């Protein structure tokens with residue numbers, strides 16, 4: 267594992283790795299981006315929030331765990347050399363599947379034709395997640411772009427992450443589905459930290475009102491505190507960036523949505539969220555819970 271961590275470090279910082287001193291070892295936080303309803307903007311948010319953290323000098327890896335419908339690579343206009351699917355097929359190491367995207371953003375692509383990681387035999391599953399343990403301390407954030415809804419697989423990722431960012435739009439269907447996610451997750455583990463992002467708002471007021479109503483319902487009916495991370499306006503620059511296969515933050519850095527995501531990132535970095543067990547805790551929970 268030590269050798270592998272060194273190889274990873276070399277790959278990430280592009281020079282011969284030296285053993286880091288203990289003070290410089292980062293705490294790696296795992297954030298799961300999820301939603302109840304599909305198509306609300308999770309993948310675009312995960313990618314641009316990740317890039318915005320990179321702008322704040324954070325080392326970030328986006329891990330596309332929407333297996334079967336993985337599309338972070340498509341949003342980046344990249345064809346990955348290897349994916350989670352081929353890693354398992356060819357028995358590759360973690361460093362073989364980590365790709366470097368724009369501005370040093372790292373990503374792991376899910377790959378297609380692969381839709382049930384947890385159906386894999388136990389030894390393969392353990393090997394896969396133990397490989398990822400080499401990333402501990404090498405990146406500040408691992409952002410999981412999950413699929414929508416309450417699949418068994420999604421729930422496992424959500425319950426194992428340090429923080430969960432729940433994306434909704436102001437539409438009632440999206441809000442009720444997001445609420446179902448909170449209810450299910452809270453029922454399984456009341457200590458999961460969740461923050462709400464309201465995407466595709468027509469006004470700041472609409473974003474605030476949606477978040478306030480959601481917060482109130484979660485508090486009243488579940489006794490769960492869900493703070494809002496912020497809202498993102500409906501902005502045609504997002505579909506334009508998707509068509510160009512370039513992240514919004516790079517294609518349209520001054521667009522309204524890009525400005526909102528940067529502002530949210532600033533606020534996110536100010537939050538004093540309790541640090542759980544990071545990547546190692548994530549792996550233990552994924553494997554043994």
Ligand SMILES: Nc1ncnc2c1ncn2[C@@H]1O[C@H](COP(=O)(O)OP(=O)(O)OP(=O)(O)O)[C@@H](O)[C@H]1O
Pocket residue numbers: 301303304305306307308309310311332412413414465466467498499500501502504505506508523
């Ligand atoms: N703020 C926004 N303004 C306008 N369009 C948006 C915004 N956010 C996302 N979109 C559009 O919504 C669509 C869905 O976005 P995205 O793929 O990020 O959603 P998703 O939640 O990851 O979907 P899935 O559940 O299928 O994984 C895309 O066509 C994107 O261009």
Ligand SMILES: [Mg+2]
Pocket residue numbers: 308309310332337411412
């Ligand atoms: Mg998606």
